[in-house]
Amino acid sequence: MVVDLSKRVYKDKEAGTAKIRELYSGERVRARIAELGRQISEDFQDLDRPVVIGVMKGAIFFLADLMRTIETHDPLQLEFVRLASYGSATESSGVVQTPYLDLPNIAHRNILVVEDIIDSGRTAKFFLDYLRGQFDPKTLKLAALLDKPSRRVTELKADYTGFTIDDLFVVGYGLDYAEQFRELPFLGELVDFG
Numbered sequence: 001m002v003v004d005l006s007k008r009v010y011k012d013k014e015a016g017t018a019k020i021r022e023l024y025s026g027e028r029v030r031a032r033i034a035e036l037g038r039q040i041s042e043d044f045q046d047l048d049r050p051v052v053i054g055v056m057k058g059a060i061f062f063l064a065d066l067m068r069t070i071e072t073h074d075p076l077q078l079e080f081v082r083l084a085s086y087g088s089a090t091e092s093s094g095v096v097q098t099p100y101l102d103l104p105n106i107a108h109r110n111i112l113v114v115e116d117i118i119d120s121g122r123t124a125k126f127f128l129d130y131l132r133g134q135f136d137p138k139t140l141k142l143a144a145l146l147d148k149p150s151r152r153v154t155e156l157k158a159d160y161t162g163f164t165i166d167d168l169f170v171v172g173y174g175l176d177y178a179e180q181f182r183e184l185p186f187l188g189e190l191v192d193f194g
């Protein structure tokens with residue numbers, strides 16, 4: 001059975017009826033992730049014991065796909081943190097919260113941070129500065145599935161970006177609206193909500 005998820009209309013208690021318009025199919029997302037994986041493999045190939053840090057929750061689908069396309073000489077170490085700057089709305093709160101920030105000693109290591117989306121840039125900037133201060137990494141790179149440069153309030157650019165998008169609110173492939181829609185197997189724009 002084929003289900004056309006792009007035409008699905010979701011009932012959302014908080015937002016009324018939410019419609020989601022497909023932006024990038026799952027296949028397209030995975031193809032792009034594989035390209036990023038090749039670039040990262042080249043850059044990290046000969047680096048000592050690289051550490052991949054996934055920023056929960058939004059990045060975990062991207063992270064899982066990405067890590068499986070990376071080939072390096074040394075095996076990868078995987079760590080997680082959980083950061084949040086959005087409440088349940090579609091506007092950034094401006095304050096970065098750190099519900100889970102428990103990393104082992106990764107001083108002077110070669111680090112790749114994996115984020116779902118860079119919007120204002122506050123979350124990524126906060127976390128990169130934190131890592132620099134705590135661990136003085138030998139290498140510190142940032143991969144983001146999505147980038148919304150028009151919303152930036154800090155100077156920040158990812159080293160590896162999946163897709164650069166306009167100022168749309170995106171859900172699926174790990175990204176949420178009020179903790180919903182992370183499981184959608186494509187990237188879609190949330191329309192007709194609220």
Ligand code: IMP
Pocket residue numbers: 058085086092115116117118119120121122123124168169170171175176177
């Ligand atoms: P920033 O600190 O403003 O760059 O926000 C980054 C965080 O905001 C991301 O990790 C997401 O959790 C959330 N976010 C920003 N834009 C979107 C979006 O379009 N859809 C879902 N979450 C978003």
Ligand code: MG
Pocket residue numbers: 058086176
């Ligand atoms: Mg979020």
